[in-house]
Amino acid sequence: MKSDYIQTTTCQERRKDPIEMFHSGQLVKICAPMVRYSKLSFRTLVRKYDCDLCYTPMIVAADFVRSAKARDSEFTTNQGDCPLIVQFAANDARLLSDAARIVCPYANGIDINCGCPQRWALAEGYGACLINKPELVRDMVKQVRNQVENPRFSVSIKIRWQKIFSFSVWGKIASFWNKAFLTIIILLIVLFLDAVREVRKYSSTHTIEKSSASRPAAYEHTQMKLFRSQRNLYISGFSLFFWLVLRRLVTLITQLAKELSHKGVLKHQAENINQAAKKFMEENERLKRPFLRHKMT
Known part of the structure; x- marks a missing residue:
């Protein structure tokens, strides 16, 4: 200073x-x-x-x-x-x-x-x-x-954050989040597969030629639908990947919370056992003293 x-x-x-x-x-x-x-x-x-x-x-x-x-x-x-x-x-x-x-x-x-x-x-x-x-x-x-x-x-x-992981709330919401994540992942898989189907449908040359022959403006309309299907494919794909990563992250957090809580319980039990052992040893030494004094006399 x-x-x-x-x-x-x-x-x-x-x-x-x-x-x-x-x-x-x-x-x-x-x-x-x-x-x-x-x-x-x-x-x-x-x-x-x-x-x-x-x-x-x-x-x-x-x-x-x-x-x-x-x-x-x-x-x-x-x-x-x-x-x-x-x-x-x-x-x-x-x-x-x-x-x-x-x-x-x-x-x-x-x-x-x-x-x-x-x-x-x-x-x-x-x-x-x-x-x-x-x-x-x-x-x-x-x-x-x-x-x-x-x-x-x-x-x-x-x-x-280690202290936060020991909160019991993680264990309580684990089952709820697991069901919610599975529901959202299934929904995203359905949307992703539907987007793949749409992209394949509007990307085929036969479909484009057929629509162009029937109506002059059909080509632009087909390209617009192709663009929308590709957009949906990218959005659903990235969302699916994001939710899989997020689900894995939440799973690891809940596992860490459980391990930390188990560690705390085991540590508390070990401390109690250690204290009890010390108490018994001290009691044993206290009981031995009269016998040792009696033998010396």
Whole structure:
């Protein structure tokens, strides 16, 4: 955080709560965090096109707290750069709260990245792996709320689509969508075959010659019908291909939702079994102590 930027950061928008923007009932235009792009110069540009809320790129909270060089290079702002949300990658509640206290005078809130799928982030314990550590995320949010004095300072969490796939609604609508897709696909197949028949009918030389001999304007009429049949062939063919792809996509989504739900159940069962085993081992050790003391005496 460079000093020349900090000294000019007196924007009245800093006092606003970003949550109120979403409750206002108006369209909120947001510049989401983008790696290497969402820095001050880019945020200044998008604000000229009426962007309401901007995010910084993801900043590693540990480096941000420990290194002044990291703060100078990763976070810069000015008077017009507001409302602003600073996104952090963190796996430690204390470090995240320290980082939040540093940026609190210059931003409207922080965002915890729980959705980054990059390998380096997962290896360091950041990003999407935090989805499986809800207690840690809860502790980080609580720590920030307790350490930051400004009650309007927002704390949000970024997640990705994996959480949506675990919703039970996918399983409930799977049978309905399967019947609907099959019905539409059958209808499109019928239309496609009919279009093929029409194209073959009006493309034959015998049909064109016969109609031309009977009526002078029949040739143009036959060509018009040929054009319509070809149009119907292309539309029905592309629609059939689209619906087949869409049906496959929905099938994969429902399968993924089921696998994720089964994974969650198995993980919960394994944790319960592990806790029960630990409890039995502790009970076993507790029962052994009197016998060991008796033998020693």
